[in-house]
Amino acid sequence: MRIVLLGAPGSGKGTQARKLMSERNIPQISTGDMLREAVAAGSRLGQQAGEIIDAGNLVSDEIMIGIISERLARPDATNGFILDGFPRTEQQAEDLEELLDQRATPLDAAILMDVDSDILMKRLTGRRTCSLTGKLLNVYLSTQAELDECTSAGGELIQREDDNEETIENRLEVYRQQTEPLVEFYRQRGCLKTVDADGSVDAVFERLLEALT
Numbered sequence: 121m122r123i124v125l126l127g128a129p130g131s132g133k134g135t136q137a138r139k140l141m142s143e144r145n146i147p148q149i150s151t152g153d154m155l156r157e158a159v160a161a162g163s164r165l166g167q168q169a170g171e172i173i174d175a176g177n178l179v180s181d182e183i184m185i186g187i188i189s190e191r192l193a194r195p196d197a198t199n200g201f202i203l204d205g206f207p208r209t210e211q212q213a214e215d216l217e218e219l220l221d222q223r224a225t226p227l228d229a230a231i232l233m234d235v236d237s238d239i240l241m242k243r244l245t246g247r248r249t250c251s252l253t254g255k256l257l258n259v260y261l262s263t264q265a266e267l268d269e270c271t272s273a274g275g276e277l278i279q280r281e282d283d284n285e286e287t288i289e290n291r292l293e294v295y296r297q298q299t300e301p302l303v304e305f306y307r308q309r310g311c312l313k314t315v316d317a318d319g320s321v322d323a324v325f326e327r328l329l330e331a332l333t
């Protein structure tokens with residue numbers, strides 16, 4: 121199964137992609153995670169991308185398509201993948217389409233994680249990542265037991281640099297301007313599915329599985 125997860129920052133792409141990865145045994149390919157790893161490693165890519173990410177702007181299409189084309193060529197992506205955070209511009213969507221056409225492996229679906237914009241700020245300012253497991257948590261929305269599971273095992277709850285109100289505002293604006301048009305792009309190709317991404321993580325996951333049947 122080859123799918124793209126579309127949706128605003130905080131709509132739950134990463135949370136749901138991780139669940140789907142375990143359920144279907146196909147890799148989650150998160151360009152945001154890949155870029156943050158490059159920043160942490162101090163690689164050339166990381167040096168180029170760091171400031172752009174911190175400002176909430178987009179890394180260039182050319183760099184991004186290069187990263188994705190390498191990643192999709194790895195063996196674990198042969199049986200499918202979940203793209204999380206890519207494509208994000210019309211150019212990226214067209215390049216992806218061309219890449220997949222060349223391999224005769226078209227997308228099965230583009231899933232729009234549809235969520236009321238009012239809740240995004242709370243999801244993003246409250247987000248923390250467990251340093252041990254990478255699990256996505258939230259200081260406002262996760263249960264105390266979920267948060268304790270990380271800290272009592274010796275983990276730290278890490279906040280992303282770009283999860284501050286000013287940068288979040290810009291990320292939301294960038295999404296509206298550059299990424300939202302992809303909803304129409306995929307609708308025209310007949311592979312758009314919309315999932316109501318409001319409600320509990322498990323309830324959203326059920327809807328996602330239903331959309332994929």
Ligand code: AP5
Nearest residue numbers: 129130131132133134135151152179205243247258320321
């Ligand atoms: P990226 O890492 O992709 O960030 P994003 O798109 O802003 O999306 P987020 O990761 O913030 O949100 P999410 O939808 O994954 O939500 P999550 O599941 O974590 O990109 C970061 C940056 O990298 C970009 O700004 C750009 O600079 C660069 N970049 C990346 N890809 C690029 C590309 N293709 N081109 C150019 N530049 C690129 O959930 C959020 C929070 O809500 C968590 O705390 C979670 O626990 C909680 N939550 C989730 N679902 C629920 C629920 N149902 N109920 C309660 N809480 C929930």
Ligand code: MG
Nearest residue numbers: 133134150152
């Ligand atoms: Mg994410």
